[in-house]
Amino acid sequence: MKLYHCAGARSFRPLWALEEMGLDFEFELMDFPPRFSRPGYLDINPLGTVPAFTDGPVLMTESSAICQYLGTKYGPTDLTVGVDEPDYGRYLNFLFMSDATLTFPQTIVLRYTALEPEERRLPQAAADYAQWFASRLRGALKLMGPDYACAGRFTMADIAVGYAIKLAGLIGLDQALTPEARAYYARITDRPAFARAEAWEAGRAIAT
Numbered sequence: 001m002k003l004y005h006c007a008g009a010r011s012f013r014p015l016w017a018l019e020e021m022g023l024d025f026e027f028e029l030m031d032f033p034p035r036f037s038r039p040g041y042l043d044i045n046p047l048g049t050v051p052a053f054t055d056g057p058v059l060m061t062e063s064s065a066i067c068q069y070l071g072t073k074y075g076p077t078d079l080t081v082g083v084d085e086p087d088y089g090r091y092l093n094f095l096f097m098s099d100a101t102l103t104f105p106q107t108i109v110l111r112y113t114a115l116e117p118e119e120r121r122l123p124q125a126a127a128d129y130a131q132w133f134a135s136r137l138r139g140a141l142k143l144m145g146p147d148y149a150c151a152g153r154f155t156m157a158d159i160a161v162g163y164a165i166k167l168a169g170l171i172g173l174d175q176a177l178t179p180e181a182r183a184y185y186a187r188i189t190d191r192p193a194f195a196r197a198e199a200w201e202a203g204r205a206i207a208t
Helices: 012-021 063-073 088-115 123-143 156-170 179-189 192-201
Strands: 002-006 026-030 052-055 058-060
Touching: 002 012, 012 063, 012 156, 012 192, 026 192, 052 063, 058 063, 063 088, 063 156, 088 123, 088 156, 123 156, 123 179, 156 179
Parallel strands: 002 026
Antiparallel strands: 002 052, 052 058
């Protein structure tokens, strides 16, 4: 298996999942955006997006889907929630919510505050989507269990949602993080696998 990653990108989700599961993988840390900075990247991932994940002939480009793939293909693991568990539906909902509801507005904020040339930036659009993210995150927290997203344990859903909170801190949306969000994030990131994933991201892999 190989994961192509850019610091701060959604590829952090599968990186964290790989470390949680203790799987062997190859890793390439690239400059952003890789479609311009990494020669041949479009041949690997025609979308040009991050992540790109390969497992033999399999290519995957969606970070939460990669987490579910790892858990089901290389499990069994408590990181996934089985179809016979009461919280299976909630688990899937959080996996999809993490991108469709949480990181989507963040990408708009990032684009129109930092990625676009100065003359194309749209402060009002960025402010509107920042407010959208804050509102949706508050709602997501209300749907969670007392300690974790679902199933009474740490799962891939926490990795998926946790990354959205991590990204908020990276792009200046700290004001959206309520005390509840900060406590939840502290709880789910106080794990050796998270520290190892951050070390990979910083370009200094550490031994397990």
